[in-house]
Amino acid sequence: MRSNVVLETRSLSMHFGGVVAVDRVDFSLRENELRCLIGPNGAGKSTFFKCLTAQLRPTAGDVVIRDFNVTGSESHQVARMGIGIKTQVPNVFDGLDVEENIWLSASQSASAKRARVITSEVVERLELGEVRKSQLGSLAHGQRQLVELGMVLAGEPWLVILDEPTAGMTQDEVARTADVIREINQSATMIVVEHDMQFIRMIAQKVTVFHQGQILVEGNMDEISSDHRVREVYLGHRKSS
């Protein structure tokens, strides 16, 4: 059981001045899981995400990935461990075209020849062929999210952490993303931070609910939806659809 844990946090805390955004969180993730992190705004999900990806240095506690204590590392060191990261606001290279964006990701760890191969594969897989030479800045929001997903894939990661991958997407794009995510999960472990409950239902296995910087409850989708604490805090008093 223990050897299967690929990522865990031990008493992870993040304080901003007087505000406690993440409060002594113990979190653990097993290989090949697809874990969803949900919670209302301000629950601390994004801050937790940033601690995992070393964008923030935790005030206390540890982040351990595959038995390496990565607390206090730089983001690029974490990424280099084979972790694909997609941020809440799309962070892409606006002035460059789709192919270049994806290539830059592929070429970080792969040889020049292999990088070109990976790039074409990813472009095809995400059906971005038509826009491959288009500048990112000229694409719609949903497409930019898709390209960013492609960049994540091009790094051939074993662990993928996504923060709101479907924000601003059309129904079609959301469905496509759900497919892609399920596909990715066949070879990689995943954490998906999300708001869109419909989307969560499409992909969720185990769900972790955040509230006020702590983990409120964990379980599968049914358990979560029927938990009254979750309803109060996140879904409101309405019955879940």
Place this chain on the structure above:
Amino acid sequence: MNRSRETKALISIGIIGLVILFGAPHSLDLFSVISLTTAVSLAILALSLGLIWGFGGILCFGQTAFFGIGAYAYAIAALNFGGSTGAILAALIVAAASAALLGYFMFYGRLSDVYLAVITLTVTLILYSVIRRTSGPEYKIGIAKLGGFNGINVPPINYPWDATQFLYPEHVFYVAMVALLLAYFLCVWVTKSHFGRVSVSIRENELRSELLGYDVRLYKLCMFTIGGAIAGLAGIMFANSIGRITPDVFNLYNAALAIIWVIIGGRGTLIGPVLGALVLFYMTSFLGQQSVVNINLFLGLVLIVFVLVVPKGIVPSLIQLWDQRRSRRMTARSAKKMRRRGRSRVKEAPVEE
């Protein structure tokens, strides 16, 4: 710009460069050749800033610091070694090392754009004010006196490893022009390399580059060091073209000029800053001769106008205009074709009620 068009442009630049290299000494008088040598050395400085700013996104207001360090290091080394060959190498190393040292503090401290600009400007200004005050005979490195605001007389450059054979001014021009061509194509190669492409991505979005696994601080440091070395090379050529090096190389006016060359010529291209430097060199020499309006006034207005109105610079704006005209001509042509086809179809089809 697509591949073949770019290759054609590079070849043209190479050819023009070679024409100037071999043609200038034969068709211009000596004074013009020496002038051109100075202009060429300034163009190399512009190139260095064009590389690190346009491609690396590093806003350095004090590129003249490495320019001046290169020039001074060359003069001091040449006087001490008694010959220029080792001095050139020494000066390049000193310039690169200074850039690396300053770069380390700035990039590993993750200083933002704006702070970087101000710190680098301050560095060049401090060099100016410090070296100006080194007039006394006690200020020297080896046998070379720093000379304060009077500066150092630069020993003439000699043939490699033979300190008795000095180069004539035309030959100094050859060296400078070759240096420019080599530096230019080196920069082109850097921008096309993986390193260069990653640097561009860092310019576009630092966070994303970092999250892809690139050590942004290291890339910037390397880029800045390369820029510093090229600026140092420019300084060496400059020292040789003028024959004397004074602390004025570090001053505010020259630091501003470097930025103006890149802004006017075109940030994001390499040839733009080179052309900007050449054009402005002759323009400021010409304008500097009249005494009605002080040249700073003119330069200041030019900078303001460009920042507000033509932020891309001349070369990219021209390319954009050219592209727009081409696509308009192409749409006009295809529209013509469609109209012709439409007309012939109308002739064939019977008119229906």
Place this chain on the structure above:
Amino acid sequence: MDLFAALVLQIIYGIANLVLISIGLAVIFGMMRVINLAHGEFLMLGGYSVVVATNNGVNIWVAMFILAPLIVGLIGLIVEWCLIRFLYGRMVDTLLATWGLSLFFIGLITTIFGAQTATTIAPPFGAITIGEYSSSGYELFLICIAVLMIILVYLLLRYTKLGLVARGTMQGADMAASLGVSTQRVYSTTFGIGAALTGLAGGLLAPITGILPTSGAIYIGKAFITVISGGTAILAGTASASVLLGAINGIVAFVIGPTMGEVALLLLAIVLLRLMPQGITGRFFKRSL
């Protein structure tokens, strides 16, 4: 003992000097995050106002305390109206445009007054003696003025309506706007006040240094370093940075020489920024003015 007193006075004057040349820039930077590269020229213009006016018969105190701030404050308002306001949020472009402005002013003044020193004027106070050593009475005067300036800005920010509105806009411009504050007007006024403070400082410093069109360049390096090292809290930042940098500058200048003092200042600033990239008040005294 006397030497010690004279030395301490020198160091305190160095700190006061930094405060004087930086406070105008700090006001503008603290409010709008604008780094005005023409700041040195505002100092220079203040100096020219005083020198030209005094040489034409105007009383020196009137020239220093009324004319210089008024003239430069007005110039500041014009600059904000014609140039700065188009570039809010574009920090790099603001830097570049204000650099162009700086060159423009240098060129303008050189064209009008020529590149030589406008005749210097004598400091209005003579030397004072501390035991065996004589120090400049004028420097003591400037120390007092620097302290007064800090108090003035503090009172302005803390107790006036303008100050309250300014602080609100600094903390959150959108919030202030939704409460009916014209942020544009706040910015213009702030820029004008910052310019006026700078003009005042430039005028006060005129008797000490000869005024050239290029005098501004001497100041900008130090002023920027002080403001950036200080961080965004106007008073706490300027004060803390001035004390630290001024002290090191003074001590090194005394031990080695004035030039090395400047180098030490820059080196200390680089180290400070490496450790505290947001400036001193990014780490300490966070909520202060």
